[in-house]
Amino acid sequence: xxxxxxxxxxxxxxxxxxxxxxxxxxxxxxxxxxxxxxxxxxxxxxxxxxxxxxxxxxxxxxxxxxxxxxxxxxxxxxxxxxxxxxxxxxxxxxxxxxxxxxxxxxxxxxxxxxxxxxxxxxxxxxxxxxxxxxxxxxxxxxxxxxxxxxxxxxxxxxxxxxxxxxxxxxxxxxxxxxxxxxxxxxxxxxxxxxxxxxxxxxxxxxxxxxxxxxxxxxxxxxxxxxxxxxxxxxxxxxxxxxxxxxxxxxxxxxxxxxxxxxxxxxxxxxxxxxxxxxxxxxxxxxxxxxxxxxxxxxxxxxxxxxxxxxxxxxxxxxxxxxxxxxxxxxxxxxxxxxxxxxxxxxxxxxxxxxxxxxxxxxxxxxxxxxxxxxxxxxxxxxxxxxxxxxxxxxxxxxxxxxxxxxxxxxxxxxxxxxxxxxxxxxxxxxxxxxxxxxxxxxxxx
Numbered sequence: 001x002x003x004x005x006x007x008x009x010x011x012x013x014x015x016x017x018x019x020x021x022x023x024x025x026x027x028x029x030x031x032x033x034x035x036x037x038x039x040x041x042x043x044x045x046x047x048x049x050x051x052x053x054x055x056x057x058x059x060x061x062x063x064x065x066x067x068x069x070x071x072x073x074x075x076x077x078x079x080x081x082x083x084x085x086x087x088x089x090x091x092x093x094x095x096x097x098x099x100x101x102x103x104x105x106x107x108x109x110x111x112x113x114x115x116x117x118x119x120x121x122x123x124x125x126x127x128x129x130x131x132x133x134x135x136x137x138x139x140x141x142x143x144x145x146x147x148x149x150x151x152x153x154x155x156x157x158x159x160x161x162x163x164x165x166x167x168x169x170x171x172x173x174x175x176x177x178x179x180x181x182x183x184x185x186x187x188x189x190x191x192x193x194x195x196x197x198x199x200x201x202x203x204x205x206x207x208x209x210x211x212x213x214x215x216x217x218x219x220x221x222x223x224x225x226x227x228x229x230x231x232x233x234x235x236x237x238x239x240x241x242x243x244x245x246x247x248x249x250x251x252x253x254x255x256x257x258x259x260x261x262x263x264x265x266x267x268x269x270x271x272x273x274x275x276x277x278x279x280x281x282x283x284x285x286x287x288x289x290x291x292x293x294x295x296x297x298x299x300x301x302x303x304x305x306x307x308x309x310x311x312x313x314x315x316x317x318x319x320x321x322x323x324x325x326x327x328x329x330x331x332x333x334x335x336x337x338x339x340x341x342x343x344x345x346x347x348x349x350x351x352x353x354x355x356x357x358x359x360x361x362x363x364x365x366x367x368x369x370x371x372x373x374x375x376x377x378x379x380x381x382x383x384x385x386x387x388x389x390x391x392x393x394x395x396x397x398x399x400x401x402x403x404x405x406x407x408x409x410x411x412x413x414x415x416x417x418x419x420x421x422x423x424x425x426x427x428x429x430x431x432x433x434x435x436x437x438x439x440x441x442x443x444x445x
Contacts, residue, residue: 092383108181113167118388119398146195149433205248207246218258227286256271259281284350299364306370309432312351317332317384329389387417
């Protein structure tokens with residue numbers, strides 16, 4: 001295998017790194033394959049409202065275009081990936097062409113992910129692209145993407161990582177056309193007038209209904225997550241979405257909240273006053289139930305006919321602690337090599353439950369929509385170099401080094417720098433959409 005420095009000198013498409021997934025990665029990828037096969041074989045049983053805890057596994061109208069118009073149909077030739085090619089198993093290869101945009105060429109770039117603008121000294125993390133084992137993913141062509149999405153609405157629903165992906169996409173697209181930004185009290189819209197394409201985001205960190213009123217022994221003011229009730233703040237709008245990208249998970253960690261299932265307080269995170277009463281639901285199980293609840297509601301909504309793409313759990317890379325207990329990812333300047341990726345037990349558990357919920361929701365589908373899994377977890381397990389780390393803000397006086405007490409500075413090892421690895425999510429998204437709409441363009445990228 002060529003060394004990293006050798007690859008940078010050669011800039012050869014054949015210089016790959018890592019060359020094969022680690023055993024841990026194979027295990028993670030295998031879980032997805034097994035559960036998707038089981039789902040298609042109707043082996044996994046359904047979970048429904050009223051099921052006991054132990055048996056679980058689980059929009060506003062577009063102000064610019066009230067109704068879909070000028071929906072695109074495409075023809076032509078494209079040397080794109082083969083529709084049978086597995087997009088999610090491969091390796092990171094060095095790309096001497098650099099990123100799809102620069103941090104100073106995207107005026108709407110999220111400040112907290114503007115790693116170069118915030119003083120990060122290295123930038124090779126911007127120059128790696130994902131190479132599936134059996135095919136090539138063409139370099140993202142913004143004009144082709146807008147043409148593909150002509151007259152369509154693409155919605156990102158979830159937490160701040162959903163926003164991270166949407167802002168990445170907007171930065172890529174803004175290199176050919178700057179969108180009109182519309183904000184109302186419910187969501188942000190970005191409209192590309194040349195193709196009447198609308199991209200929007202809707203915040204729903206939990207994907208299920210949240211209340212704060214007192215409920216049984218859960219006090220007033222504490223977030224109450226109703227795990228079996230989907231979040232109507234986005235559900236009421238999904239009939240207007242042509243493509244819906246859903247992601248969630250990282251809020252099921254340390255933020256105080258109570259879990260409610262079947263009108264019973266069954267657990268909590270960073271909160272549980274009943275020491276004599278054992279919790280029935282922990283945060284991993286709560287995520288599993290909530291995720292299946294949301295997906296099941298989407299695939300049974302009578303007026304939704306769009307494509308739902310589930311972006312799988314995004315790994316964090318905190319070492320020696322969590323985000324609030326001194327965890328760190330600083331000093332990482334290149335992707336992990338094959339065999340270097342240690343299993344993140346929380347990521348594995350969250351991913352496992354997410355895939356299980358996805359499979360169960362597939363069985364419940366009653367409407368004319370489609371449900372796809374964008375399985376990025378394994379690939380991004382290698383990218384510990386792609387997070388802001390201590391470069392999460394522009395404060396010139398921020399602490400960037402380990403202190404005399406040996407403690408690292410506060411860091412962000414969850415979100416992704418822009419430009420950076422997160423742009424790959426949108427290159428994969430583009431390929432998924434091309435397959436869905438059976439598109440073959442006339443120029444290879």
